[in-house]
Amino acid sequence: xxxxxxxxxxxxxxxxxxxxxxxxxxxxxxxxxxxxxxxxxxxxxxxxxxxxxxxxxxxxxxxxxxxxxxxxxxxxxxxxxxxxxxxxxxxxxxxxxxxxxxxxxxxxxxxxxxxxxxxxxxxxxxxxxxxxxxxxxxxxxxxxxxxxxxxxxxxxxxxxxxxxxxxxxxxxxxxxxxxxxxxxxxxxxxxxxxxxxxxxxxxxxxxxxxxxxxxxxxxxxxxxxxxxxxxxxxxxxxxxx
Amino acid sequence: xxxxxxxxxxxxxxxxxxxxxxxxxxxxxxxxxxxxxxxxxxxxxxxxxxxxxxxxxxxxxxxxxxxxxxxxxxxxxxxxxxxxxxxxxxxxxxxxxx
Numbered sequence: 230x231x232x233x234x235x236x237x238x239x240x241x242x243x244x245x246x247x248x249x250x251x252x253x254x255x256x257x258x259x260x261x262x263x264x265x266x267x268x269x270x271x272x273x274x275x276x277x278x279x280x281x282x283x284x285x286x287x288x289x290x291x292x293x294x295x296x297x298x299x300x301x302x303x304x305x306x307x308x309x310x311x312x313x314x315x316x317x318x319x320x321x322x323x324x325x326x327x328x329x330x331x332x333x334x335x336x337x338x339x340x341x342x343x344x345x346x347x348x349x350x351x352x353x354x355x356x357x358x359x360x361x362x363x364x365x366x367x368x369x370x371x372x373x374x375x376x377x378x379x380x381x382x383x384x385x386x387x388x389x390x391x392x393x394x395x396x397x398x399x400x401x402x403x404x405x406x407x408x409x410x411x412x413x414x415x416x417x418x419x420x421x422x423x424x425x426x427x428x429x430x431x432x433x434x435x436x437x438x439x440x441x442x443x444x445x446x447x448x449x450x451x452x453x454x455x456x457x458x459x460x461x462x463x464x465x466x467x468x469x470x
Numbered sequence: 471x472x473x474x475x476x477x478x479x480x481x482x483x484x485x486x487x488x489x490x491x492x493x494x495x496x497x498x499x500x501x502x503x504x505x506x507x508x509x510x511x512x513x514x515x516x517x518x519x520x521x522x523x524x525x526x527x528x529x530x531x532x533x534x535x536x537x538x539x540x541x542x543x544x545x546x547x548x549x550x551x552x553x554x555x556x557x558x559x560x561x562x563x564x565x566x567x568x
Contacts, residue, residue: 391521391542391549398516403509 233416237340237409257344260336264325293321297455304459308466315355316462319348320455327408327447331440339450340408342401349397349404352458360465371468400457407450411443510557514550521546 243254275290283291297317301309323339330337338344360368372389373382418436422429525542528534 387545388549388552391517391524391546392553394524395513395516395520395546395549395553398519399512402516403512406512 231420233413233420236336236412236416239341256336257338257341260326260329260338264322264329264338267325267329268321293317300452300455301459301462304456305463305466309459309462312355312359312462316455316458319352319458320451323348323404323454324448324451327451328444330408330412331444331447337408337412339404340412342405345401345405346397348454349401352400352461353397356461356465359462360468363466364468368465368468371464396457396461400454404450404454407446411446415439415443506557506561510554513553513557517550517553518543518546521549 240256241253242256242259245251245253271286272290275286275288278287280287294317297320298310298313301313301316305312326339327337329335330340357368360371364370372386372393374385374389377385415436418432418439421432422436425432521542521544522539523542525538525540525545528538528542529536532538
């Protein structure tokens with residue numbers, strides 16, 4: 230019987246090396262490409278012919294767009310609107326990554342720590358870039374809480390700096406842990422069904438509930454990742470808000 | 471405008487601001503205890519990891535006998551606690567200062 234962790238193994242489909250760098254096309258790359266093509270297809274058909282009474286694809290595209298726009302406006306106010314393309318891309322990529330893993334024989338690329346960490350690092354670098362472009366050297370004020378006495382600065386600045394640097398780690402670990410734990414649990418219960426034979430019906434009910442729950446987690450984690458991206462952007466735009 | 475009127479206006483403005491802030495924090499309150507605990511624990515752990523690693527790199531670079539590691543761990547723990555406290559305040563669990 231297969232291990233519940235077998236589903237997270239990376240398989241090379243097209244081995245490719247540039248010097249010491251391994252850039253092979255793997256199952257993770259394949260599903261990332263599928264996610265990318267799915268997003269482009271959805272948005273292309275959703276916005277190709279805009280109607281007053283929207284069709285199915287246009288409705289989905291509009292709902293997603295408005296959802297992310299509202300999220301961004303609530304977190305950052307009007308000033309954050311111009312970062313919508315970035316935030317929307319992050320949301321759709323994470324959401325499709327989570328959902329593609331729910332298809333049988335699919336691969337959840339968001340259950341790979343290196344990928345979620347890379348994604349969190351991109352968010353982190355964008356936030357720093359926005360902060361520096363908007364405030365210049367004053368961006369460093371973020372590391373000293375507003376109203377704190379200057380005497381406390383030698384203690385508060387390292388604490389705030391560590392807190393700031395920990396953001397990509399907590400952001401990536403949260404997404405990775407949730408997706409990996411959820412999919413492992415699904416597989417474990419599926420294996421119970423197989424091993425219990427004729428009595429496996431009882432676990433089928435639990436497994437059906439878990440699949441529903443996993444869909445919820447897939448949406449929720451994409452939402453949490455996006456909300457935190459918006460909050461970090463808000464910090465960079467407004468500094469001490 | 472008299473002083474008492476000014477104070478009343480200021481008070482109502484502050485009350486409105488508090489209401490707005492509380493309304494903004496409302497959706498977060500709906501999070502389950504487990505989700506809140508998980509988020510707080512990842513915040514805490516990541517701060518400790520970053521603090522300890524920074525301390526370790528400091529030790530490696532300046533060849534100091536583990537002072538960086540210890541100080542980094544302490545500062546990381548402090549940063550983690552601060553993050554958890556901020557998160558709980560946002561959820562409405564903070565100390566009531568009034």
